[in-house]
Amino acid sequence: MKKSHIKQESEQRSSSGIEGGFLVVLGGGESGVGTALLGKAKGYDVFVSDKGKIKDKYKQVLIQNEIDWEDENHTESKILKADVVMKSPGIPDKVALIKQIRKAGITVVSEIEFASNFTEATLVGITGSNGKTTTATLTHHLLKQELNVGLAGNIGDSFAKQILEDDYPNYVLEISSFQLDDIIDFRPHIAVITNITPDHLDRYDYKFENYIESKFRITENQTEADYLIYDADDEVIVNHLKKCAVKAILLPFSLEKNIENGACLEKENIKITINNNQIIMPTSNLTLEGKHNVKNAMAASTVAHLLKIRKQTIRESLENFQGVEHRLEQVLKINKVQYINDSKATNVNATYYALESMGAPTIWIVGGVDKGNNYQELFSFVNEKVKAIICLGVNNEKLLNTFGNMVDVIVETQCMNEAVKIAYKLAETGDNVLLSPACASFDLFENYEDRGRQFKEAVRNL
Known part of the structure; x- marks a missing residue:
């Protein structure tokens, strides 16, 4: 090093x-x-x-x-x-x-930069606007079956503390753009970019390009001996790759394209190919639902395949992974109504995935601190799947103006208990009640975890 x-x-x-x-x-x-x-x-x-x-x-x-x-x-x-x-x-x-x-x-x-100077571990760095927590947690779940591996970064105990106390030979790091802004020499052996959609633009002079460049810093110190795994269906990533010099070996994943070196979907099976070494897994056995989670599984499995985890172990681990708290977390079913905690959806793109995965009429709890959100990409799902909207925030005016004409019922509240009670009254047999705020939480809650826990507690108290 x-x-x-x-x-x-x-x-x-x-x-x-x-x-x-x-x-x-x-x-x-x-x-x-x-x-x-x-x-x-x-x-x-x-x-x-x-x-x-x-x-x-x-x-x-x-x-x-x-x-x-x-x-x-x-x-x-x-x-x-x-x-x-x-x-x-x-x-x-x-x-x-x-x-x-x-x-x-x-x-x-950043902490990632400082700490990485004091370890010789193999580093897997995972970034993206959405899916990085699930992908990092799933990757760790796959690797820990056969490797001694830590999970750190934007999740769990700090990377620096783990190097001091455990010094694992391998780390999976969930890394935010803010952490990448202050790297100098940080170099993951395997980098993953799950996707890039507009987020945190207030930190990037409201220029999407600045945010994209921040995400791509994960690969800037990589060499020809390293790997970059990325979503080949994401036009933002694909277009940026054309104009920036990446030295790492590229391993794309896709639901739409046939990928020779990387991961793709073939007849409802995930097919991963690296240097002619192939692994095939049925998507029907995945515990996580939704197209976005097929992509998360592709990214995590590609990492595991690179690090020589056995094919059978990868398959079994994908089938028994229980998911991440506050990310499409099924809380309880009451009177045949499913309550779902997706508090970690702090931007529109994350909520897009949540609404896309709803298979039943949905009462949607949304709102908080708007980060310049454009809700247009949600319109088709709202028209098709959402029967009522509960706005939960200090200022709900934008939500009321945007969605007021799309649903028969739209109400506002500034209290989680009240939001859940309203949802309970509106819900009928077979419905979903989905907390997927598309906004930051700081107007009414300490953070998204606090928001999610209050939701779960309110549901349990019904």
């Missing part, structure tokens, strides 16, 4: 009698505290600074490990003395402090 800027700096300082140098961690959440622990173990002088309040469980970890920290404040004079700054993915570049740090010539990295 090539020597990174962080390792070089660390070694130079160690040889001059200064341990590791001064690492400032901005953000005292999972990734921040994990980075602080790893940084301290690697000889850095560490300071954690959070503009908000650090949760008690993380404060205790910092105190127990004698790591200097502050919350509800940023001491700029101290921060600007850093040799390396690891910033939480939630902090945008336009924040004045980040501009000052960059102006001072201080290296800014």
Whole structure:
């Protein structure tokens, strides 16, 4: 592995009698505290600074490990003395402090970048606008049957903490565009791009091209010895590939095209071919429903095939995978009405997949913080499948204007319990009640997990 800027700096300082140098961690959440622990173990002088309040469980970890920290404040004079700054993915570049740090010539990295310098593990990096959590979790499920593998990144325990405590020989990393924005040398052996649709454009100057380029950073350091797995039905990805120089071996997957090297659908079977080595699996046995999940299965199985997981193991693992919490999660069936938690659908494209997979009349709970959503691609599904809409958000005006004429019943509420009670009254035998918000959750909830758990609790209390 090539020597990174962080390792070089660390070694130079160690040889001059200064341990590791001064690492400032901005953000005292999972990734921040994990980075602080790893940084301290690697000889850095560490300071954690959070503009908000650090949760008690993380404060205790910092105190127990004698790591200097502050919350509800940023001491700029101290921060600007850093040799390396690891910033939480939630902090945008336009924040004045980040501009000052960059102006001072201080290296800014993400946790993924920092941590990857301290492991020789085989890295599988998975990004995309939708499906990355399911694909990452499914890939980990396939690999763990035969390999010692960690699951980290945007999911579970922090990557840095796992390197410190477990140092798995393999990692599956779910990676957001925000994490990719602050990489320098990070290089996954296998990269996966599930799809790219407009999302988080407020962080990218409302330019879709900037967001696309951010996603493609996952492959920028890859070599001819590495692999890029991608959706060949996604025009955005296909068009961007034509104009950017990717060194990695390309392994597309598709529901529509015949793929010679990669994965495709043939007579309702998933066919994966890599260097003439083939595996065929029936889609009828997949536990996950919907076309999008066939694609997620293709991507995950291609990774498993590359890493020499046995064909029988891949088949069995696809058949017993139970899915991801808050992603088309079947909660309960009450009076022959199925309640489905898809709180993780924080954009229109994710909700598109959810509505597409509905096989019964649906009462749809939607709303939250609109990220400049264009709901037009949902119109055909709403007309065909949705019998009532419950708007759950502080400001529901856009939803009311967009869908008011499409359904007989559209109501608004600002309380999850009330939304579920209204759905219960509207639902008839054989219906679905689907929470698939297409929006961020921060107007009424702590995050999408909080929103999903409140939905499940309200359903169980009916």
